[in-house]
Amino acid sequence: MHMDxxxxxxxxRKQKGMSQENLAEAIGVSRQAVSKWESGQSYPETEKMIALCELFQVSMDHLVRGEPAEQREQLPLEPNWLAATRYRYHYEYKSKATWFGVPLLHINVGRGIYVAKGIVAIGNISIGVLSLGLIALGGLCLGVVAAGLISLAAIAIALILALGGFAAGFIAAGGAAVGVLASGGLAVGVYSIGGMAIASRIAIGGYASGHIAIGDAVSGAYSLTIPNGDFTGVQANQVRDLIHQEYPKMWNPLVEWMASIFRK
Structure with missing residues (x-):
């Protein structure tokens, strides 16, 4: 008798010893979707159909069109958790608990573009107070590209603190850093410390360019040269005096932070 x-x-599914929940998890859909497939109310998308054929080791012609099944080597049954890992194309979880209508946790990952929005958001693209993703947006953000209050990423943009290969923020640290306070291989800011430091006020580095420039090679209205990059050759008091001379109202903890690089 022909089976549809x-x-x-x-x-x-039953031959595999899987429940509808197991199969749904393995393919990356809801249990309701599997139930509709098995009741004939709907059919899987092409991507999900391919995943089903791989899981059951049958051809699509057999599964969809009713052609005889090809004789294939019988593979041992995989544990459900392993099947889920191997065949999952998409996984989403959204917590029932919310805060002002926003899920406390939203996970939305898979092959393709999936957006997670929650207090804690984990996704290909994530938006949340705490965001983890390839592209992360929000408060505290970790990702390949991140933009938020505090960002840690290959490319990090932040209002407060940015750490990354390229970092831009009020405080920025990275291979290339742009900010009010910038530290990195290339640092550009109001106050900059790095291999190459360029600043509107104070620059400290191998090459330093700023109103106050301290480094091996310097360019500035007021400069201290450090031969061979030996920062111990300059005393911290010299740096403090020079900064206080030019910027008497500068925030003292910032003065001390810059002076701490040098010999006491």
Whole structure:
């Protein structure tokens, strides 16, 4: 007797010893979607159909069109958790608990573009107070590209603190850093420390360019040269005096931070 897709799907699932929940998790859909497939109310998308064929080791022609199944080597049954890991194309979890209508946790990852929005958001693209993703936006952000209050990423943009290969923020540290306070291989800011430091006020580095420039090679209205990059050759008091001379109202902890690089 000819079996339609819905019957075959149900039979193969049971042969695998999987519940509808197990199959849903393995393919990356909801249990309701599997239930609709098995009742004939709907059919899987092409991507999900391919995943089903791989999981059950049958051809699409057999599963969809009713052609005889090809004889294939019988593979040992995989544990459900392993099947889920191997065949999952998409996974989403959204907590029932919310804060002002926003889920406390939203996870939305997979092959393609998936956006997670929550207090804690984990996704290909994530938006949240705490965001983790390839692209992360929000408060505290970790990702390949991140933009938020505090960002840690290959490319990090932040209002407060940015750390990354390229970092831009009020405080920025990275291979290349741009900010009010910038530290890095290349540092550009109001106050900059780095291999190459360029600043509107104070620059400290191998090459330093600023109103006050301290380094091996310097360019500035007021400068201290450090031969061979030996910062111990300059005393911290010299730096303090020079900064206080030019910027008497400068925030003292910032003065001390810059002076701490040098010999006491």
């Amino acid at each position: 897709f819905a019957e075959k799907l149900q039979n193969y």
